[in-house]
Amino acid sequence: MSTNRTFTMIKPDAVKNGHIGAILEKITAAGFKIVAMKYTQLSLRDAQEFYGVHSERPFFGELVEFMTSGTIVAAILEKENAVEDFRALIGATNPADAAEGTIRKMFATSIGENAVHGSDSDENAAIEGSFHFSGREIY
């Protein structure tokens, strides 16, 4: 059953390039309610754990280095069909393949530095949301 929630991060590239406001505007304009949000930075250990599923991939080192390179915005978003709708809003992992008008098409620079994260399933949305937020930080 869908939880109607997904988890997102505005990644260090988009934060450094000054796109936090524009990305949050796109997210809320698309009907997502922000139920938890924080401005933070991942430690090496945080990034290795969060992306543990990718630890055998050739890009893992690059991914961890990038995700710890600066501040991020982490948030839990609520909307009917949240996981699927949010993935449509952000577009393909590689911005070169992302549809016009998607967040990655507008703000990402490469497959590694792709501006935003979106959970790929309800199960991962719950795991990723709990990684960043305690119950009393979710409203």
Ligand code: CMP
């Ligand atoms: P995301 O879906 O948020 O989480 C996994 C990340 O790994 C993905 O975004 C990309 O930023 C990154 N990634 C996936 N494939 C590659 C790749 N071939 N090279 C570098 N980074 C990648």
